[in-house]
Every structure is written in C-alpha cells, then in structure tokens.
Amino acid sequence: MSKVALLMAGKSLAHDLKPRGIAVAILHPGLVQTRMTNFTASGITPEESVQGLLARIEQLTLENTGTFWHANGEVLPW
Helix, strand or coil: CHHHHHHHHHHHHHHHHHHHCCCCCEEECCCECCHHHCCCCCCECHHHHHHHHHHHHHCCCCCCCCCEEECCCCECCC
C-alpha cells in the first residue's frame, strides 16, 4: 500500500505543479544488482539503472508529467 500511496503523491504533485510549469517524474529503477537484491544475476547494474533513469528525466515534459516509468522506458500502469 505504501507504494501506491507514493505513486498517488507523485500524481497529485504532477497535477498541482503543472500550472507552475514544473513537471514530475515517477520512476522505477528496475531490478538492480545491489546488496538489497543479493546482487541478483537477473538484475541490471546500478550504472545501467542510472542511465535509464536519466534518459527518462530527459524525456520529461509538462505533457507527460505524472507518468510512471520503468528505467527501460516502459510506461508502467498502476
């Protein structure tokens, strides 16, 4: 439930800030090879995740504010 609350907060921020010209990105880093995931072999490296997240931020506009993106560029439903 906390993840849904975070998504709702991001969507609400996007709605509230759009008239001020501020866009909000809601981002999922993907399954990243970190200590938290026990460095899972099926995950991506932290560097790959960051590159994907930066690409999503570069694509952020007022037209797509509030969109929930995976680091790989996929728009995620929620």
